[in-house]
Amino acid sequence: MTPSPLVEARDLVKEYGQVRALDGLNLRVNPGDVYGLLGPNGAGKTTTLRILSGLEVPTSGSARVAGFDPATQGVEVKRRIGYVAESAILYESLTPREYFEFVASTRQLNHDAVAYASSLAQAFDAEGASYDVPIGALSLGTKQKVAVIAALMHRPPLLLLDEPLNGLDAKSSKILKELMLIHVERKGAVIFSTHIMEVAESVCTRIGIINDGRLFAEGTMGELRSLSGTSGGSSLEDVFLKLTNEERFVEETLERLRSEGT
Amino acid sequence: MNRSEAWALSKLSYAELVYRPLLSTGLPIKYAGTKKSVHQALTGATLNKVIFAMFTMGGAVFPFLIYKLAIEAISLSVTTALSIILGFGYLVLYSVQVLPTFVTSGSFGPLAALPLEPRERSLVALMTLWRTLDYILVLSLATEFATVAYFTGSLAAASLVFVVSLSSSVLAVALAIRLIALFQNRLENTSTRGGKGLASIRGYFRPLLFVLWGLGVMSAVFLFSVISALAPPLNLVLTHPDTPLGVAASLIFPFSAGLLVSNFLGFGIGDLSLVLAGGGVCLVIFGAAAVSWGVPRVLDRIVVEPARRSQTGWARGADQYFFRVRGRLSAYVRKDLRVASRNPATGFLFALPLFEILAVVIPVTATSVVRVSALIVGSQVGGSFALFTAFLLVTVEDLGVERRTALPIAASVRTLSKVLVSTLTYLPVPIALSAILLFIKPPTFGGGIFIPVAAVATVFAACVIEVTVLNTLADWGRGTAVRFIAGVGSGELIMVIPSFAFTVEYVATHDRTGALLVLLGVSAVECLFSTLVLRTLRARGSNPRGEGLA
Structure with missing residues (x-):
């Protein structure tokens, strides 16, 4: 029996004035999936995640997240997701402790969840003393850690992570990747966008390649390889460039730069 | 160059x-x-x-x-x-x-x-x-x-x-x-x-x-x-340059x-x-x-020199990561107060009660008797401070984070939090005026003492309408000036209605008690109406159509 999907999007279209960011996107993510959303800059990855998290309304099309429509049932959706934005959206005048207190209170976390959140905070960093410093004064990476912890602390069924490894150090990146895997082992799901192909290759159970607002290739790594006609040993980067028709462009550009360099 | x-x-x-x-x-x-x-x-x-x-x-x-x-x-x-x-x-x-x-x-x-x-x-x-x-x-x-x-x-x-x-x-x-x-x-x-x-x-x-x-x-x-x-x-001071104060x-x-x-x-x-x-x-x-x-x-x-960034970590012992969980509204009010107190554009909000008292008490005590009109004007003045507070709370709230965050916060909680903080800044006015009327200078009309107290309900209602209008206009992408005029203007309108009703009733009947009852009734209706607005917001949840596109 096919499990009921945690995310199902149909014919999503999003227009910003004259610009069409999404052009009939379809998406289905089941419990247990780590779904990697890959695509060139401006392909529509962030817009997709923002629509799924209830922060934007599609121009047309529909979406269901954990059984709720993010466009009309935003609170219900937000209760069931953890969202990390491309650039951390935080109250910069609050300290991490105050911000976590605020997030935990709005989510009405119980004692166990607070203990889990404290463990997360400790796991991501335990050496200094900036837990009581305004977020605005923290480095980009530390801000990202705050955003990640705030998204994970209530152990939601669905994680929507937009470039979550931005600015994170190696240790924190490793912890986050492992947490994503633990999350899907517990029948949660993760959708995350990234430009780091190695990460997508090592973590994702399924990968969707998005370009010009459309999902034009989707599947496991093996399925994508066969779809692109690349060899078994090809990296995701090769597959991606092949599928987005950018392989030839990259080769020609590099050739020209080499000749200009000499 | x-x-x-x-x-x-x-x-x-x-x-x-x-x-x-x-x-x-x-x-x-x-x-x-x-x-x-x-x-x-x-x-x-x-x-x-x-x-x-x-x-x-x-x-x-x-x-x-x-x-x-x-x-x-x-x-x-x-x-x-x-x-x-x-x-x-x-x-x-x-x-x-x-x-x-x-x-x-x-x-x-x-x-x-x-x-x-x-x-x-x-x-x-x-x-x-x-x-x-x-x-x-x-x-x-x-x-x-x-x-x-x-x-x-x-x-x-x-x-x-x-x-x-x-x-x-x-x-x-x-x-x-x-x-x-x-x-x-x-x-x-x-x-x-x-x-x-x-x-x-x-x-x-x-x-x-x-x-x-x-x-x-x-x-x-x-x-x-x-x-x-x-x-x-x-x-007086400037015309006496021979005194130390004049100098x-x-x-x-x-x-x-x-x-x-x-x-x-x-x-x-x-x-x-x-x-x-x-x-x-x-x-x-x-x-x-x-x-x-x-x-x-x-x-x-x-x-x-961009702002120096902290490269340090967070804390030392595991217990130091602990934080408290509060009620949703309480947490939101605390957050609003913290954010407002740490922003140069809103830090003064915490001094408003002091200035309100000065601005209200000085004119009231400057006259020989406390007339009903002075109490109405005093209440309006204090209410205007509250409306200004609400405007600032909505406008400079950490560059609109609340409109872009994926936290499950209903629009009613966000609105109510700001309304409560704003209404709190008005409370010193009825307290100060009541103290003046009870202990210093009795009013020309005994029932006048209820006017600043009834205005608490009106201020609450005015702030609800103002914040709702401000949020709606922000959804529509209107600029700060338009939001200020429409938001504070709509709040002021709500503030004026009870006083207007009092005046009309008094001019028609010359009965102060009757006019006061009309004022109290209108204030109560406004308060009820604002509660209905909040209920509507609650029912609407955090639908992005209502929250504003981010």
């Missing part, structure tokens, strides 16, 4: 300065994603500047109108001084609101990366500063000059006031930059020292900011009340300028006052010149 090149570069920096905060607030703009959106943002910024310039122009003219129409016994010295100080206050108020983006939005990031000499960067930054304040400075200085020339007929007096106002404007901008830098430095120092955060802002700074903002708000809303209350004692007042800017204008027009102020006032004015002009010399350096530092 020559001046025209710097001027062209400053246009880019200014566009960044205007556009970046708009993007980060997540407020939709009509032509988002196109070049027109930048044009639209710049047009909106110009509109904001023009509207604010009208405030400063009004502040320059109003004291002279009172002087000319002899509404209050006010001398020319005090008139001139008040006109200048209002312009100063407004400019600081505006600068503190707008200039933080100089420091925080990264608008100068691209400029800092260019291979420019410090002098060139300073020039561009200075020109960007000019673009930020141009309409306000030009219109307020021109108005000051024209007003003094028109009302006094003296070109010399007008020229003197122009020079003094120009110096005062320089000092106002410098003071605003200093205040912002203090906030920013505190943020940076805290991060490097690992202190307790902005919650522990130094005691000496906060009162200063409060006084400054309080003056601005008082002058904006209660100009007449303040002038009528302050003019007589100021007149000090003669020297202090802007009274020194006022005295010099009086002297130009043949009002004898005495040799001592003339010398002291001349000294006071020179001091201000030299001070402004010195500050002008230093401003480019400060601006260059802002451009070149």
Whole structure:
């Protein structure tokens, strides 16, 4: 029996004035999936995640997240997701402790969840003393850690992570990747966008390649390889460039730069 | 780089300065994603500047109108001084609101990366500063000059006031930059020292900011009340230069300028006052010149040195990561209070109760008996403070994070939190008025004591409507000026309705008790209506159609 999907999007279209960011996107993510959303800059990855998290309304099309429509049932959706934005959206005048207190209170976390959140905070960093410093004064990476912890602390069924490894150090990146895997082992799901192909290759159970607002290739790594006609040993980067028709462009550009360099 | 090149570069920096905060607030703009959106943002910024310039122009003219129409016994010295100080206050108020983006939005990031000499960067930054304040400075200085020339007929007096106002404007901008830098430095120092955060802002700074903002708000809303209350004692002080207080007042800017204008027009102020006032004015002009010399350096530092970032970790023991979970509304109110107290543009909110009491009590106690009309006006005055608080809470809330966060917060909680904080700032008014009526000066009508108390319900309702209108207009992508006029205007309308009903009933029946009952009834209906609005918001949840597109 096919499990009921945690995310199902149909014919999503999003227009910003004259610009069409999404052009009939379809998406289905089941419990247990780590779904990697890959695509060139401006392909529509962030817009997709923002629509799924209830922060934007599609121009047309529909979406269901954990059984709720993010466009009309935003609170219900937000209760069931953890969202990390491309650039951390935080109250910069609050300290991490105050911000976590605020997030935990709005989510009405119980004692166990607070203990889990404290463990997360400790796991991501335990050496200094900036837990009581305004977020605005923290480095980009530390801000990202705050955003990640705030998204994970209530152990939601669905994680929507937009470039979550931005600015994170190696240790924190490793912890986050492992947490994503633990999350899907517990029948949660993760959708995350990234430009780091190695990460997508090592973590994702399924990968969707998005370009010009459309999902034009989707599947496991093996399925994508066969779809692109690349060899078994090809990296995701090769597959991606092949599928987005950018392989030839990259080769020609590099050739020209080499000749200009000499 | 020559001046025209710097001027062209400053246009880019200014566009960044205007556009970046708009993007980060997540407020939709009509032509988002196109070049027109930048044009639209710049047009909106110009509109904001023009509207604010009208405030400063009004502040320059109003004291002279009172002087000319002899509404209050006010001398020319005090008139001139008040006109200048209002312009100063407004400019600081505006600068503190707008200039933080100089420091925080990264608008100068691209400029800092260019291979420019410090002098060139300073020039561009200075020109960007000019673009930020141009309409306000030009219109307020021109108005000051024209007003003094028109009302006094003296070109010399007008020229003197122009020079003094120009110096005062320089000092106002410098003071605003200093205040912002203090906030920013505190943020940076805290991060490097690992202190307790902005919650522990130094005691000496906060009162200063409060006084400054309080003056601005008082002058904006209660100009007449303040002038009528302050003019007589100021007149007295300035006409007695032989007393220590008179000597000090003669020297202090802007009274020194006022005295010099009086002297130009043949009002004898005495040799001592003339010398002291001349000294006071020179001091201000030299001070402004010195500050002008230093401003480019400060601006260059802002451009070149972005805020230092903490590279440290968080805490040591596992127990140190603990935090408390509170009720949703309680947590939201705490968050609103924290964010407001740590923003230079809203820090003064916590001083509002003090200024409210002053602004309400001074006019009420200035009369021999406390009339019902004084109680109604006093309540309206206090309510206006609350509406202003609500506007600020909604507008400068950490660049609109609440509109972009994926937390499950219903619109009703967000609205109610800000309404509660705003209504709380009104509470000192009924308490102060009740204390006056019970212990100091009984009202002409015993039931009058219920008027400021009933106004609590009206203020609550007015804030609910105001915040709802502000949020709705933000959803529609309207600019700050439009939101201010429509939001505060709708709140004021709700505030006025019970008083209007009281007046109509009293004029028709001459029955104060009946009119009071009508007032109480209308207030109750308004409160009920606002509760229904909140329930509607709750039912709507956090639908992004209602929250605003981010």
